[in-house]
Amino acid sequence: MNDIKELREHVKDLKVLFVDDEEMVRDGTGIFLRKFFDNVIICCDGEDGLKTFKESQDFDIVITDVVMPKMDGITMIKNIKKINPDIFTIFITASRELEDAQDRLSNITIKKPISFDDIIMIMQTVGTLK
Template identity: 90%
Template sequence: MKDIKELREHVKDLKVLFVDDEEMVRNGTGIFLRKFFDNVTICCDGEDGLNTFKESKDIDIVITDVVMPKMDGITMIRKIKEINPDIFTIFITASREVEDEQDQLSNIAIKKPISFEDIIMIMETVGKLK
């Protein structure tokens, strides 16, 4: 594993869209993500996330919950990938099962809650692509 400061320096300019319907998860994870990424936008459901993505087409990473009202994460990512098929996507879910479609649409799947180790793994993976 690389030094955390070196990893952060390498990925800090990437723009992250984080989508989750649970306010406590949004707040806590948002604070956590901002320690590593300088530009984090947070949305409360898939519909809001899709609209935000369409408005700011320079997003590099989408991290989303799977089960949400209005539009679930899988549907949101499917629509986002119609706009940008190469977008780096991460599903977070409380479920232990990973659906086939969820697995096909995401680069990484993480179980809630997001941990420090998960963030390191994300930064290492994204850092290799950058």
């Protein structure tokens, strides 16, 4: 599945939770994600992301920043994995160093800013899970 339209058709119904504390990143990445996934919910920090996940546990993918106020992405994902250990998780980070916990908890780790190629890689990876 290399054709972008075919990839989009295959993954468009997946529900994505995107969490980032930076408004510009949320807005830009949200627009970008919605070009490929029909159902993208956006939260501004780990507490909001965890609350949203608990309220609607039918997410297929959680994409989160690592460093955020109130609750960081690692803590949020640890709590989400207690609810659904099989949830597909993606960390996005500006940090050059990856923490061990981050590696163990995520299916994919992407360096900020998220790119078109990153989205294609995500679609190819989650497309194999469907």
